[in-house]
Amino acid sequence: MTHNFGAGPCILPQEVFKQASQAVLEFNGTGLSILEISHRTPEFEAVVDETVRLVKELLNVPEGYSVVLLQGGASLQFAMVPMNLLAEGETAAYLNTGVWATKALKEAKIFGNVNVVASSKDDNFTFIPKDFEIPSDSAYFHYTSNNTIYGTELMTVPETSVPVVCDMSSDIFSRVIDVSQFSLIYAGAQKNMGPAGLTLAIVKDEILGKIDRKIPSMLDYKVQIDGGSMYNTPPVFAIYVSMLNLRWLKSKGGVAEIEKENISKSEALYKEIDRNPLFKGTCSIEDRSRMNVCFVMENPELEKPFLKFAEDRDIIGIKGHRSVGGFRASMYNALPITSVHTLIDAMQEFAEKHR
Numbered sequence: 267m268t269h270n271f272g273a274g275p276c277i278l279p280q281e282v283f284k285q286a287s288q289a290v291l292e293f294n295g296t297g298l299s300i301l302e303i304s305h306r307t308p309e310f311e312a313v314v315d316e317t318v319r320l321v322k323e324l325l326n327v328p329e330g331y332s333v334v335l336l337q338g339g340a341s342l343q344f345a346m347v348p349m350n351l352l353a354e355g356e357t358a359a360y361l362n363t364g365v366w367a368t369k370a371l372k373e374a375k376i377f378g379n380v381n382v383v384a385s386s387k388d389d390n391f392t393f394i395p396k397d398f399e400i401p402s403d404s405a406y407f408h409y410t411s412n413n414t415i416y417g418t419e420l421m422t423v424p425e426t427s428v429p430v431v432c433d434m435s436s437d438i439f440s441r442v443i444d445v446s447q448f449s450l451i452y453a454g455a456q457k458n459m460g461p462a463g464l465t466l467a468i469v470k471d472e473i474l475g476k477i478d479r480k481i482p483s484m485l486d487y488k489v490q491i492d493g494g495s496m497y498n499t500p501p502v503f504a505i506y507v508s509m510l511n512l513r514w515l516k517s518k519g520g521v522a523e524i525e526k527e528n529i530s531k532s533e534a535l536y537k538e539i540d541r542n543p544l545f546k547g548t549c550s551i552e553d554r555s556r557m558n559v560c561f562v563m564e565n566p567e568l569e570k571p572f573l574k575f576a577e578d579r580d581i582i583g584i585k586g587h588r589s590v591g592g593f594r595a596s597m598y599n600a601l602p603i604t605s606v607h608t609l610i611d612a613m614q615e616f617a618e619k620h621r
């Protein structure tokens with residue numbers, strides 16, 4: 267068995283891949299592939315409906331919110347959010363906790379003013395700033411809940427009276443959230459939801475329609491919502507596989523159950539990092555991510571040999587992002603805890619050899 271600690275895209279359970287591959291050959295008794303069936307058929311409309319229903323059910327989305335399936339990745343949301351919510355002359359508040367947050371606020375500057383309320387850039391984003399104020403006249407407050415590259419995660423929503431917008435690309439569906447605390451949540455699907463090519467947005471209806479600027483139809487949340495996520499040809503396969511994966515998540519007991527597993531997995535690995543004299547974590551302990559565990563070796567010369575040692579045990583994808591170095595073990599929902607134990611065993615065996 268290969269233990270895939272890669273950061274993505276699209277780490278899903280084997281059974282989901284199997285069902286998806288079957289549907290490429292023949293979808294649901296139609297005699298057609300999921301790739302060729304018209305997206306306007308009742309069969310495919312049922313797929314979109316079920317996907318939206320599962321998102322609502324699994325995240326307990328309250329009344330007054332629309333769930334919409336988009337394209338363009340989270341990166342397009344960086345622009346779509348200010349285009350739809352930030353009027354010229356207004357200011358939006360951004361918390362800068364990494365590369366993705368930096369890219370998001372860069373796009374917002376095209377449409378209005380940006381107030382970076384706090385940033386941990388000077389410390390290479392190794393922590394999440396806590397001490398900041400969000401001016402009450404901000405159009406909205408934007409933050410990234412999980413910083414995929416640096417391995418930090420903000421579990422609590424900062425207190426504010428202004429609408430909260432969150433990039434949840436890399437931790438959505440990994441833990442219980444209270445959607446009512448947010449005005450807009452978006453996520454590239456490709457971590458815990460499904461294949462790349464699909465982007466999820468959960469939008470509080472009342473925040474839309476307040477901006478005068480002309481918005482191209484494809485980039486207008488209202489148009490996309492009114493079009494039932496089918497304003498244009500949707501990414502049919504990515505939606506279908508996401509639906510299968512959300513069914514899998516539901517069958518596991520839903521987000522609360524997977525959160526327990528994610529806690530066990532991350533606690534076990536952080537415990538080993540803190541215990542093993544060869545390794546050390548890279549970010550502040552209180553901000554540690556459950557999804558992306560970043561660590562280095564006390565002796566950097568041992569990093570290459572450890573990478574090889576791990577690969578020999580079918581542990582792949584642990585090389586750290588180039589801006590952090592060392593290692594990053596990404597532990598999305600589909601990664602079994604047995605894989606985490608395999609990595610821990612490898613760290614222990616390696617430490618034995620290098621005492």
Ligand code: PLP
Pocket residue numbers: 338339340341342366410412413414415433434435436454455
């Ligand atoms: N935001 C976060 C937190 C991410 O992890 C990523 C990609 O990994 C992105 C945004 C960019 O997503 P996309 O590639 O879908 O544009």
